[in-house]
Amino acid sequence: xxxxxxxxxxxxxxxxxxxxxxxxxxxxxxxxxxxxxxxxxxxxxxxxxxxxxxxxxxxxxxxxxxxxxxxxxxxxxxxxxxxxxxxxxxxxxxxxxxxxxxxxxxxxxxxxxxxxxxxxxxxxxxxxxxxxxxxxxxxxxxxxxxxxxxxxxxxxxxxxxxxxxxxxxxxxxxxxxxxxxxxxxxxxxxxxxxxxxxxxxxxxxxxxxxxxxxxxxxxxxxxxxxxxxxxxxxxxxxxxxxxxxxxxxxxxx
Amino acid sequence: xxxxxxxxxxxxxxxxxxxxxxxxxxxxxxxxxxxxxxxxxxxxxxxxxxxxxxxxxxxxxxxxxxxxxxxxxxxxxxxxxxxxxxxxxxxxxxxxxxxxxxxxxxxxxxxxxxxxxxxxxxxxxxxxxxxxxxxxxxxxxxxxxxxxxxxxxxxx
Ligand SMILES: [Zn+2]
Numbered sequence: 001x002x003x004x005x006x007x008x009x010x011x012x013x014x015x016x017x018x019x020x021x022x023x024x025x026x027x028x029x030x031x032x033x034x035x036x037x038x039x040x041x042x043x044x045x046x047x048x049x050x051x052x053x054x055x056x057x058x059x060x061x062x063x064x065x066x067x068x069x070x071x072x073x074x075x076x077x078x079x080x081x082x083x084x085x086x087x088x089x090x091x092x093x094x095x096x097x098x099x100x101x102x103x104x105x106x107x108x109x110x111x112x113x114x115x116x117x118x119x120x121x122x123x124x125x126x127x128x129x130x131x132x133x134x135x136x137x138x139x140x141x142x143x144x145x146x147x148x149x150x151x152x153x154x155x156x157x158x159x160x161x162x163x164x165x166x167x168x169x170x171x172x173x174x175x176x177x178x179x180x181x182x183x184x185x186x187x188x189x190x191x192x193x194x195x196x197x198x199x200x201x202x203x204x205x206x207x208x209x210x211x212x213x214x215x216x217x218x219x220x221x222x223x224x225x226x227x228x229x230x231x232x233x234x235x236x237x238x239x240x241x242x243x244x245x246x247x248x249x250x251x252x253x
Numbered sequence: 254x255x256x257x258x259x260x261x262x263x264x265x266x267x268x269x270x271x272x273x274x275x276x277x278x279x280x281x282x283x284x285x286x287x288x289x290x291x292x293x294x295x296x297x298x299x300x301x302x303x304x305x306x307x308x309x310x311x312x313x314x315x316x317x318x319x320x321x322x323x324x325x326x327x328x329x330x331x332x333x334x335x336x337x338x339x340x341x342x343x344x345x346x347x348x349x350x351x352x353x354x355x356x357x358x359x360x361x362x363x364x365x366x367x368x369x370x371x372x373x374x375x376x377x378x379x380x381x382x383x384x385x386x387x388x389x390x391x392x393x394x395x396x397x398x399x400x401x402x403x404x405x406x407x408x409x
Contacts, residue, residue, distance in 0.1 A: 036393065040385035047389065050308025054337070125338035129307060132340060132409045140384050 006182040007120070008062045009082065010189065012072070013179075013225055014126075015055030016083035019073055020234070021104055022048030023241050024091055033094050040140060044101070047133040054126045074245035078234045085224035086169035088234040095155065096162035098144045102206070103170045105138035110198040119187030142206045149210025156211060163212055171220025174199065179226070260328065265291045265298060272322045275314040276388050279357040282315055286345025289336055297330025298323060303341045306389035306409075343408045354406055360394065362408035371396035372403050 025045035032038025056069035081088075087104060091097040112134055115127035148155045176184075176191045184191045207214055223229030244251055269291070272282045282288055290301035300319055304312045316333050323331050343362035346354075351361040360368030370377050376398035383393045384407075391404040 036383040036385070039387070039393075040383055043385040043389055046308035046310075047306060048308070050304075050306060054307060121338075125340075129304075129337050129340040133307060136384055136407070136409075 003182065004062055004064070006179050006186070007188065008059055009179045010183045011055050011059035011062060011123075012082040015052050015059055015069075015072070016081050017087055017104070017108075018048040018055065019052040020081070020083040020237070021087040021101065022046075022052060023237060024087065025097070025101065027091060028094075028097065037094070037144075041097075044137050044140075047130075047137070051126070051130045051133070054129070058122055058126070070245070074242045078230050078238055079227050081224075081230065081234060081238075082227055083224055083234075084169070084172045085221050085231055086166065086172060088224065088231055088237060089166070089169060090233055092162070092165075093158060095148050095158040096166065098141055098148065099159060099162045100166055101137070102141035102145045103166060103203075104173070105134060105141045106199050106202040106206075107173045107195055109134045109138045110195050111192070114190050114195070118189060123188055138202075142202070145206055145212075146210045149207070149212045159210070159212060163215065167215045168217070168219050168221050171218060172222050172224060175220060175222060175225075177226060260293055260298075262291045262293050265293065265300075265323070265328075268322060268326055269300075269319065272315075272318050275311045275318060276390075277354070277357070277359065279353045280346075280350040282319065284347040284350030284353065286347065286350075287312075287315060287341060288319075290334075297332060298328055299332045299334055301334040301336050303336045303339075305341050309389045311388070341409075343406065346406075358403055359391065360403060360405040362406045364408060366408055368394055368403075368405045371399060371401065373401045374399040 022045045025041050025048065028038065028041040029045070030038065032041055052073065053069050056072045060067045060069060060072055084104075086100060089100070091100075109131065112127045112131040116124055116131065118124040118127065145159070149159045150156070174192045174196045176193050180189075180191050183189050203214060224231075266283065266288075269288055270281050270283050274280050274282055274285050277285075285305070287302050287305060288300060289303050290299070292299040292301070300316075302312070302316065302319075319333075320331050346361065354361045355372045358372050360370070360372045363369050367381065368379055371379055374396060376396055378397040379394050380397060381392065382395050382402065386393045386404055390407055390409075392407050393402060394405045395402045
């Protein structure tokens with residue numbers, strides 16, 4: 001069995017990835033470029049926030065300090081978050097929002113499928129539930145990347161700019177550290193690096209259709225999953241996301 | 254108030270048949286397949302619910318509606334359990350529920366991943382507008398014959 005502290009870290013990573021991406025996507029609510037896209041982004045955000053609740057409530061139980069999912073979401077500071085940096089950078093425009101989600105979905109779907117075999121029963125259950133939703137997310141984000149990449153000159157230029165910006169953030173999802181090794185030894189999850197072949201295949205196949213060129217560099221920013229160094233953007237995002245609980249502690253409705 | 258132990262589980266199931274889904278009121282929460290277990294004991298009634306989508310806001314309303322419906326019958330000690338595994342699947346929609354959905358204008362889920370036909374004119378000439386719709390469980394489709402848009406209950 002993994003030590004409780006490694007398991008707690010692992011669950012925070014799971015929950016914070018869903019929470020931060022879910023919040024970023026929710027920023028589109030009412031602002032989507034078309035009604036269908038607005039609805040799709042809001043629905044995806046809702047799925048992710050729902051998954052966050054499952055991961056963070058389990059994290060709170062494992063920690064054993066009496067913190068609820070809400071305490072973990074609304075009362076931690078940026079340096080206590082364990083999401084990948086990719087998920088916290090600003091949306092910028094629709095193209096970058098979709099490409100970021102696609103990079104995540106291409107990782108998350110095979111990752112959740114692998115977690116279904118977890119030695120930790122609760123992790124396996126949450127993964128099985130979430131994987132069903134993630135398959136719809138990937139289907140749509142991949143289709144939309146293709147539509148925008150293989151769209152007009154302008155949409156292709158915007159996707160190329162988004163790719164240049166996001167690419168150095170994508171790798172962090174699949175770089176292993178000591179927490180990942182402890183979790184893998186306990187049979188809770190495989191090493192994130194084992195997802196790389198599946199991720200590469202999805203990226204290459206979609207990019208080919210989207211007329212996008214995969215950058216050569218494999219440089220990857222790090223510091224989100226271990227909380228060592230988040231970007232300045234996370235603090236701004238949390239300021240908005242947490243303002244109500246910070247201003248009115250314990251507010252409920 | 255009635256004593257829980259004098260009520261049969263079958264009776265509770267029957268009462269729950271009258272509790273409509275808050276978002277699609279033509280089907281009951283039993284037809285939707287989210288009620289997995291009803292347990293009557295000295296402690297009261299335990300209703301086990303499996304959520305449809307992780308973030309579905311209707312789930313807390315469903316618990317509330319079930320609690321109110323049972324309170325109306327005099328059952329005051331109602332407890333809820335959430336069961337994640339096995340995950341909810343559209344296979345759990347009852348036949349009655351599927352037929353009611355189609356009557357209401359929502360195409361029921363199909364294993365093939367798309368609606369079998371337009372719920373308005375029964376044409377099979379249909380196309381997807383978006384994999385996401387008005388609620389987490391629905392996609393938007395359109396009929397190429399009668400030109401009406403319609404909701405499709407997604408297969409998961
Ligand atoms: Zn029709």
